[in-house]
Amino acid sequence: AQRVTQPEKLLSVFKGAPVELKCNYSYSGSPELFWYVQYSRQRLQLLLRHISRESIKGFTADLNKGETSFHLKKPFAQEEDSAMYYCARRSYNTDKLIFGTGTRLQVFP
């Protein structure tokens, strides 16, 4: 089965601390992976996708095929980063997205 696992339900850090949100996926060829973010009372929105290899709002994520991971990282967390973060992959045989259960990031001042 194609799965996306986010082992942490909650991650709390202080402002300025590094952040790493973990995501592991079940192996199947070359997955297309995404990070979505949902700020309080806002809709789910795309943060970044691995194929674009870009940095959005200071966040980066590197696909590690050996560890089947796609962890989201930011060197210095900001209070406005507090949100719900979902890792997702595109199904290999359809266009659907398979989401993890999400990690809530709390950044304290």
Place this chain on the structure above:
Amino acid sequence: ETGVTQSPTHLIKTRGQQVTLRCSSQSGHNTVSWYQQALGQGPQFIFQYYREEENGRGNFPPRFSGLQFPNYSSELNVNALELDDSALYLCASSLGGDGYTFGSGTRLTVV
């Protein structure tokens, strides 16, 4: 450019009733996907519509059905509602399955 809009934002239904949720896709998008997000869970894929045809379905029973209209808007219908159907229902539109834009969702409560 308008985003994805969903209606209603909230509704309460009784077990056994039927419900219709609506979604207007983002301008230029021809593909609509529906997801169910239960409390504390990530979104789960229900089905996708492309050019008015169902184009992929998740692990949901047949009482979950949908439509897509020529203007690419879409409806999700759920018959014989059960308590476990209580969730946030998300609609996402895209151009051919690339770059999904999500709506704010419809919060359905079944009592």
